[in-house]
Amino acid sequence: MKKTILIVDDEEDIRETVRTIMEKEGYKVLVAVSGDDCLKQLKTEKPDLILMDIMMPGTPVREVVKKIRGVKIAYLSVVRTSEAEKEELLGQKNVVDFIQKPFDVRDLAKRVKKLVGS
Amino acid sequence: MSDIYQELQKNQVVLLLVPSAEYNQTIVKNMKKLAGKNVCYITLNKTFDSLKELFNKNKIDTKDIVFIDAISSTIKKTPGQTEGAYFISSPGALTEIAISVDKFLRHNFDYIIFDSLTNLLIYEKKEPVAKFVSSIVNKIKASKTKAIFYALSLKEQSDLIEQTSMFVDKVINIEK
Numbered sequence: 001m002k003k004t005i006l007i008v009d010d011e012e013d014i015r016e017t018v019r020t021i022m023e024k025e026g027y028k029v030l031v032a033v034s035g036d037d038c039l040k041q042l043k044t045e046k047p048d049l050i051l052m053d054i055m056m057p058g059t060p061v062r063e064v065v066k067k068i069r070g071v072k073i074a075y076l077s078v079v080r081t082s083e084a085e086k087e088e089l090l091g092q093k094n095v096v097d098f099i100q101k102p103f104d105v106r107d108l109a110k111r112v113k114k115l116v117g118s
Numbered sequence: 119m120s121d122i123y124q125e126l127q128k129n130q131v132v133l134l135l136v137p138s139a140e141y142n143q144t145i146v147k148n149m150k151k152l153a154g155k156n157v158c159y160i161t162l163n164k165t166f167d168s169l170k171e172l173f174n175k176n177k178i179d180t181k182d183i184v185f186i187d188a189i190s191s192t193i194k195k196t197p198g199q200t201e202g203a204y205f206i207s208s209p210g211a212l213t214e215i216a217i218s219v220d221k222f223l224r225h226n227f228d229y230i231i232f233d234s235l236t237n238l239l240i241y242e243k244k245e246p247v248a249k250f251v252s253s254i255v256n257k258i259k260a261s262k263t264k265a266i267f268y269a270l271s272l273k274e275q276s277d278l279i280e281q282t283s284m285f286v287d288k289v290i291n292i293e294k
Contacts, residue, residue: 082167
């Protein structure tokens with residue numbers, strides 16, 4: 001059975017780019033346009049990994065992440081953080097990776113494969 | 119590339135359009151030019167800790183810089199303020215940002231750096247952002263403080279850049 005990736009990003013370009021990459025890698029892809037939309041979708045869907053933009057309008061991402069249970073989350077971040085902050089974010093429950101934007105397409109695919117398998 | 123220090127001798131408020139590939143390099147270069155001056159640095163895309171890390175790595179003394187950090191609170195729990203930094207709830211909290219700028223203008227900083235206009239558009243529509251920028255620039259112009267507004271040179275944001283260009287004294291496009 002195909003693994004499912006939920007892409008959460010307010011920027012359509014990023015959503016579509018990541019969707020194309022993930023579909024090419026053989027994943028089933030869901031998309032959400034905000035943290036709130038992501039929480040809504042999680043009521044009915046159980047993805048294997050959430051790729052979540054860290055900077056979005058609406059509920060702050062740190063509040064959204066607190067409400068997510070039992071699903072791995074990898075941050076996609078345009079925000080620059082210090083190394084210590086990165087470690088702190090990775091220490092949050094469910095948060096398994098921190099991917100800095102702009103990302104390399106092959107690197108993104110490789111990291112997702114490492115996190116959920118193919 | 120223009121010498122920002124020289125530009126700010128002739129102009130009070132400058133809009134600097136920077137390609138994303140040269141962004142951090144430009145910020146560092148300009149901060150070095152402003153060394154020893156009192157600077158209020160408003161950050162919407164790099165946390166206070168990461169800016170300190172970036173500046174320290176490039177041997178820029180941060181003791182004369184006060185940071186207004188509008189991004190850290192969106193990703194982690196922050197205190198209201200720490201030594202050298204004030205935290206704002208979100209880059210979309212335009213009123214909070216405006217109040218802080220107002221407060222810091224009263225302290226006669228030599229420079230205010232706004233990093234960056236580009237990030238405001240993630241949280242707010244272009245009309246309130248343009249109104250906010252116009253209001254901030256007017257406040258700055260009523261003071262002796264000089265200002266740099268950074269923005270990414272993106273085609274999608276040409277409307278905001280065009281509108282902001284009307285308020286500032288000079289637009290410098292680093293690509294050109």
